[in-house]
Amino acid sequence: MTQQEVRWAADQVLALAPDAASRKAGSRLGTAAPWSRTGSSGDGTVWGLCQGSGSSPYRTVVDLAGAGGPASRCSCPSRKFPCKHALGLLLLWAGSDGAVVRGEVPDWAEQWIEGRRQRARDKGTAGGTTGGAPTPAPADPEAARRRAERRAERITSGATELEQRLADLLRGGLAAAERTGYGLWEETAARMVDAQAPGLAARVRELGALPSSGPGWPSRMLEECALLHLLDQGWLRRARLPEALAATVGSRVGLPGSADAGPAVRDRWLVLARYDTSDGRLTTRRIWLYGTDSGRTALLLSYGAAGRAPELTFPVGLAFEAEVCAYPGAGQLRVALGEQFTPPAPTPLRPKASTTAQAAALYGEALRADPWLESFPVALGPVVPTPFEESWQLADADGGTALPLTPAAGARADLWRLVALSGGAPVTVFGECGPGGFTPLAAWSQDEGEVVPLC
Structure with missing residues (x-):
């Protein structure tokens, strides 16, 4: 693979920016003027010196092929990752004017690259690996078993x-929920946290917010009560469930899981979408992948403390070869990233598209495996895309059916x-199909053009 073949588009570089200010500042540094001694190794390492306001230039290096996605290091004092200098360097490298040519990695850049990749190797071998995903071995398996039993007992008490x-609530009527307000449900959610069932706590908080969610809230509340009751009963009767469904119930309740469900899958993974959500305490990043050989769709999750973006990041529209390992549970798409073999690079391959009717059927089948999906x-x-009432919908080009977008x-x-x-x-649109409609996350033209992020 040549250096030109793995270069990114400018939009894909800017998609790594942590905020709008970084995108703007990085764009200004994407020219050759402030840079010197730039180079690329051809295997995912880019480096250079950027002249700032001080007498000494900033040393900037980017690792595109390391585990966990692109990462960078810069001698500037910025606390943003990547900083504006890393973005500017990548923009310079992504251009086609030959400003960044292949060369030998300087010592200062090689030391950081090797240290980062060695830490990734050490993490992968500590405690052994299962299908390419790190699985630290507990120091005392018997103590771990006892802790798990105690937690299960507490969750059972909370579910009861x-x-x-x-x-x-149902005995007194749903109207009572509007009168009691949110305080009762917040107290109940706190009890679920005490019971070490964060999944139940999150659903209880959603339940408490429904009476103030506008017209039709009693129907929505009854639906949520039914799903919460089903999850409670699933946990209380988990011994009678099939193993995969029991694992799904455990994950929905809030038990931590490990990616050990079967062997690792090695594929060339196309990054279809990436977006963040935050609850004020934690930022969750979702990255949707498509295996161009296996045809499998997989989800990477990573987390960051409030105010900080998660470290795991991949540019939308690029593909990389890596191993992933699935988390347990019926119908679960989440995977853990194992060994990464190539840096992200363009690919013409795209997932097979479905009609709107087929998409609704696929979602229905997925609900059978995971009713809380x-x-x-x-x-x-x-x-x-066509206007629909006060919103939009995606209509089949042949005039068949349509899916409305979520509000x-x-x-x-x-x-x-x-x-x-x-x-x-x-066009072809990738996104998430749910009970409220369809959420578009990325799109491309029918000639398999460039993937355009929509989030």
Whole structure:
């Protein structure tokens, strides 16, 4: 593979920026003027010296091929990752004017690269590996078993208490929920946290917010009560469930899992979408991958403390060869990233698209394996974005059926990207299909053009 073949587009570089200010500052540094002694190794390492306001230039190095996605180091004092100098260096490298040519990695850059990759190797071998995913071995398996039993007992106690609260709610009528306010549910959620069942706590908080969610809230609350009751009963009767479904119940309740469900899958993974959500305490990053050989869709999750973006990042539209290992559970798509063999690079391959009717059927099948599934990834195409009532929908190009966008997606300011890409012509759209409609995350033209992020 030549250096030119693995270079990125400018949009893919800027997608790594932690905020709009970094994108703007990085764009200004994407020219040759402030840079000297730049180079690329051809295997995912880019380096250079950037002249700043001080007498000494900043040393900047980017590792595109290391485990966990692209990473960078710069001698500047910025606390943003990547900093504006790393973004500028990558923009310079991504250009086609030959400003960054292949060369020998300088010592200062090689030391950091080797240290980073050695730490990744050490992490992968500590405690052994299962299918390419690190699995630290407990120091005392018997103590770990006892801790797991104690936690299960506490969750059982919490689930039993929650069942009583749900019974009291339905016995008194849903109207009582509007009068009691949010305080009762926040108290119940705190009890679930004490019971070490964060999954139950999150659902209880959602339940408490429904009475103030607008017209039709009693129906939505009854649906959520039913799902919460089903999850409670699944936990209380987990010994009678099939192993995969029992694992799904455990993950929904909030038990931690490890990626050890079967052997690792090595593939060339296309990054279809990446977006962050935050609850004020934790930032969760979701990265959707598509295996171009296996045809498998997989989800990478990473987390960052409040105010800090998760470290795991891959540019949308690029593909890299790596091993992943699945988490246990029926219908679960989450995987852990194992060994990465190539840096992210362009690929013409795209996932097979479904009609809107097929997408709805796929979501229904997924619900049979995981009744608490809120959305399911699918590529729609060929479809045309069209106005629908006060929002938008994706209609089959042949005039068949259509899927409405979720209210949040239909009101997004960046929806214009999808409309502009289409221009009234059919496109393929990747996103998440759920009970409230479809959330578009990325799109491309019918000639398998560049993947355009929509989030």
